[in-house]
Amino acid sequence: MIRESPPATAVRSPGCLRRLAPKLGLLVGTILVVLVIGEVAVRSLTKIDKRLTVRDPVIGKRYVCDFDDEVFVPESGRIVHLRFNRDGFRGSDRPYEKPAGTRRIAVIGDSMTVAVATAEERTMVVELERLLAAAFPTESWEVLNFGVSSASTGQELVLYRELVWRYQPDIVLLAFFVGNDLTDNSRRLTSARRIYFDLDDKGGVRQLPYLAAASGLSGWLNQHSRLYVWYRILRTRSRERVREMRGRSASRFQIFNTAGNEDLDHAWELTRRLLAEFRNEVSDRGSRLVVAVIPSGPQIYDDLWAEVLSAAGRDASDFDRDHPEHELEDICRELEVPCVTMTEDIREAVETGPETGDERLFYDQGRAHFTDDGSRLAAEILFDLLVGEINAGPIEAPIDG
Numbered sequence: 001m002i003r004e005s006p007p008a009t010a011v012r013s014p015g016c017l018r019r020l021a022p023k024l025g026l027l028v029g030t031i032l033v034v035l036v037i038g039e040v041a042v043r044s045l046t047k048i049d050k051r052l053t054v055r056d057p058v059i060g061k062r063y064v065c066d067f068d069d070e071v072f073v074p075e076s077g078r079i080v081h082l083r084f085n086r087d088g089f090r091g092s093d094r095p096y097e098k099p100a101g102t103r104r105i106a107v108i109g110d111s112m113t114v115a116v117a118t119a120e121e122r123t124m125v126v127e128l129e130r131l132l133a134a135a136f137p138t139e140s141w142e143v144l145n146f147g148v149s150s151a152s153t154g155q156e157l158v159l160y161r162e163l164v165w166r167y168q169p170d171i172v173l174l175a176f177f178v179g180n181d182l183t184d185n186s187r188r189l190t191s192a193r194r195i196y197f198d199l200d201d202k203g204g205v206r207q208l209p210y211l212a213a214a215s216g217l218s219g220w221l222n223q224h225s226r227l228y229v230w231y232r233i234l235r236t237r238s239r240e241r242v243r244e245m246r247g248r249s250a251s252r253f254q255i256f257n258t259a260g261n262e263d264l265d266h267a268w269e270l271t272r273r274l275l276a277e278f279r280n281e282v283s284d285r286g287s288r289l290v291v292a293v294i295p296s297g298p299q300i301y302d303d304l305w306a307e308v309l310s311a312a313g314r315d316a317s318d319f320d321r322d323h324p325e326h327e328l329e330d331i332c333r334e335l336e337v338p339c340v341t342m343t344e345d346i347r348e349a350v351e352t353g354p355e356t357g358d359e360r361l362f363y364d365q366g367r368a369h370f371t372d373d374g375s376r377l378a379a380e381i382l383f384d385l386l387v388g389e390i391n392a393g394p395i396e397a398p399i400d401g
Helices: 008-045 124-135 153-162 181-185 216-224 226-245 248-256 262-284 302-318 323-335 343-352 372-391
Strands: 053-056 060-063 067-073 078-084 102-109 140-147 171-177 197-199 205-207 288-294 339-341
Touching: 060 153, 102 124, 102 153, 124 140, 124 372, 153 171, 153 181, 153 205, 153 262, 171 262, 171 372, 181 248, 181 262, 197 262, 205 262, 248 302, 248 323, 262 288, 262 323, 288 323, 288 372, 323 339, 339 372, 343 372
Parallel strands: 102 140, 102 171, 171 288, 288 339
Antiparallel strands: 053 060, 067 078, 197 205
């Protein structure tokens, strides 16, 4: 009788594993050593710090709660003292219940509002609080910063629904940044991990499913591994370069396109309905909504505008650097929402006064966020708007609910 032999793999498997074990151990050990060396190198040779943003399953994104430390910010090239409160937003803890005799303004926006490259006392929000306190000394003023990087109007609406209203603001100041808010509102134009909305069949908006994201391991690495943060930064920059090579980076400039197209028209209509929803919800709670339009660098500086037109190619003839303001002013007029645009005032300041060093009023030669001087100027423009709103009449106390 011929006896069948066991499968070869069954015979060889234990032996193979024993022979491979030292090699696998050596490989794993080598990888660990390389990672440790990389971690030490990044910490020693760069000023990269841990990531401070956190994915949130409800409001989309916030900062590390109860954070208070010195952090090197590459954009401004300096160490900045950053403080985030119990809810993960910039500034100190404030009670949810508004103290008697206090006026509160909640400023909701993206990275232009949170301004991590600027010391807290020099941010647009704190400068605005200082101006209001000086102009109305008989009242107590609190201006709260609810800015978070990469936020869109839709995500900001959710933030108001879930958190901001609890602070009982008299005025909700919604900061709309021309540089990316329109495209960030539309899932057709961007695909970042943020909260998106879309149009519904009833003339309103509906929130799309949102996956809060990052795994527990990724979150831990963001907080404890500078090498991992360096890798994330490098990957993001590489993707941006690829998009530029493919000509896709020009999509963020479509807000200046007066000709429009199906996706762009959809983004504008979505933005209009989001602002309408914002107005309704703020009004229902007894507060006032005010929209502030923050310009991007190309709207201020001619050389940057020339770069936009170059990126637009054949569509350049349809581009208008003032088009975003006109569209947003029309929307706010239709919705009867006060609106202020900063572009003309900032252009005038650039033309009539010297700017600081090579940073202009925005970091990175006009391409990034407000410098200290830019933040102060923005606060002065907002102050002029809010004085009119304050003098328009008393604001009824926000209702609970």
